[in-house]
Amino acid sequence: MIKKVSSLLIGLLLLSLVLGQNDAIKVSASSVEGIPSAYESEITFLTGKSIIQGYPDGHFHGSDEVTREQAATMVGRALDLEGEQRDTKFPDVDENSFASGYIQSAVEAGVIKGYPDGTYQPKSIMTRGEMAYLISNAFNLKATSEVSYHDVKEGSNVATPVNLLTTAGISEGTPEGNFLPDKTITRTEFSLFIARGLNADFKVSQDEEEEEEAQKALSEKVVDADFLNVRQGPGTEHKTVGKLMTGETVSVYKKEGDWRYIQSGNLKGYVHSYYLLDKPKGDWKVALDPGHGGRDPGASANGLIEKEVVLDVGLRVREYVENAGIDTVMTRQTDWYPSLAGRVVLATDNNADAFVSIHANAFMKSATGVETFYYSAGLSDREYASYRLATFINDRLYKEMDMYNRGVKDVGYKVIKDNPLPAVLTEIGFLTNDEDSSKLKTDKYREAAARAIAMGIVDYYNWKE
Ligand SMILES: [Zn+2]
Known part of the structure; x- marks a missing residue:
């Protein structure tokens, strides 16, 4: 966040200085005319933040050029360098000029350099190549990539800055593959560089397909x-x-x-x-079958009724499974009793491809833990898939419930035996056991059971794929 704010400030300083420094009269952003329509969103972004103001005549003057002293000043402000007017190392920079302090500070910071003959030529117009050098330093660009332009020789002075700007998506060349490093820079071009430096939405790519690919x-x-x-x-x-x-x-x-x-x-x-x-990619649909219901309460102990506990858990399983992009069909969503055969028909009629029945156990007070059943009369695909589904669910269930693992068992309960789908019946703990039942009374463990069953179902579909 700090970084964002400071680069915005940099931009504000840069532009208000360079684009607005000659403005005797401030012109409000909305009245700026002559903005090139192709770059309207970038420039409007800048005017919207009052970064750009028009000239006193109210026009943007996008084709006007930017001088080297204006550029040095904006870079100096961008980097928060000392701007107090003073003597510089360049004989051709007047110490009383508005830019002298920033020029000297920017040189000392290694951000700009003069010509080999020792001059700075402050009134000269900045070229695109020189601006690449300035902008890559101002935004502290570091990343390079494979970039080539016909008119930028490998190893030349501008090669690296041009590469940095291109890699960052701040500048691009012409459709013919040139960068035009010696061409002078205009206010429009300069505005684009800044807009792209400040807001990634405006960045360009060497290759649009490459960018789309990168975003996939x-x-x-x-x-x-x-x-x-x-x-x-x-x-x-x-x-x-x-x-x-x-x-x-x-x-x-x-x-x-x-x-x-x-x-x-x-x-x-x-x-x-x-x-x-x-995330499973296929169009999967699992049938969730909270056991019992209506006239059939199932087991009752320790103040819990099986039909209520398993319906609550089943509805929670549905939410987790559907969040993971897997369709569901519920054999019941309320307190009623569908027949065992009717539950299977409901699943197949709704094109479910797997069946998970949810129950809670009852036995002697000492019996505890979770177990999951499948049925195998032979070695068909359905039976093997049932076994895998039972294992995926049970392995998660005992860990999430922090309960004893009674394991995966082959038992021919009607709802999983007379069923054309891979089918399992899971028991999420014993209502008759003090410890199990105290867990099953809580939201925390009902959620845990639901997560375990749902993620076991995700495991199963990943295995199928
Ligand atoms: Zn039951």
């Missing part, structure tokens, strides 16, 4: 962590700029070691790759 996400991911910190930089030492929740999807744009630069809605920043699952 590398991959889509699903967050697999309760409250994942999004940071300003790739490391835990960087400030947190936001948080993401389990099941939220993100687009990955850049990899830096174990860190990923992501965007999710308006939130952008770095997250650790450990907490990102692949």
Whole structure:
């Protein structure tokens, strides 16, 4: 943030000085005329911030040129150099000129240099090549890339600054592949350089396709962590700029070691790759079946009724799964009892491709933990897929619930046996057990169960793909 503000200030100083220094009368931004229509948004951006003002006649005069003393002054102000008028190392700069202090300070800072004959030629017009040198220093540009122009020789004085400006997207050459480093610079060109230096939206690319490619996400991911910190930089030492929740999807744009630069809605920043699952690409649809309902309460113990607990958890699973981009169909969303066969028909009629039934257990007081069932009468694809789905869910469930792992078991319950889909039945703990039931009473553990089941479903589809 500090950086942004200071570069804006730099821009303000630069432009109000160079573009407005001859203005005896201040002209309001809205009355500036003669702005070239091709660059209206860039220049309007600058006038909107009162960075540009017109000449006393109200016109922009975009084709007017910029002198070397104006340029030195603006760079001096940009870098907050000492501007007090004084003697300079150049015999051709009058110490009483408005620019003398900035010229001398800018030379001392290594930002500008004179001609080989020791002069500065303050009234000469700046060339595009000279401006490349100034702007790349003023904005402290460091990154280079493969850049080539017909009229910029490799190893020449302007080659590096021109490369820096091009790489930063601040300047571009002609359609014929020239940069025109010896051409004098106009107010319009100068305004574009500043607008692009200040606002990335105005930047240009050597190759539009390349830029589009660069903006395309590398991959889509699903967050697999309760409250994942999004940071300003790739490391835990960087400030947190936001948080993401389990099941939220993100687009990955850049990899830096174990860190990923992501965007999710308006939130952008770095997250650790450990907490990102692949987002399934297919058009998947899972049937979620909260057990029992209506006239069938299921198990009851310790003040909990199974049909209520599993409906609540099932609706939470739906939210997580749908956030991850997977469609769902619920066999019930309220307190009613669909038959076991009816639940399967509901799933297949709605084109579900997998079936997850959610239950809570009851037995002796001492029995505890989670378990997940699948049914295999043979070695069909459906049965193997059922086994994998059960394993993905159960492996997450016992960890999230912090409960004993009773494992994955092959049992022919009707709803998973008489079912053409890969199907599992998961038991999220024992209502009859004191510890399990005290967990199942809380939002915290109902959320944990839902996350585990949902992320197990994501694991399953990633395995399918
Ligand atoms: Zn049950």
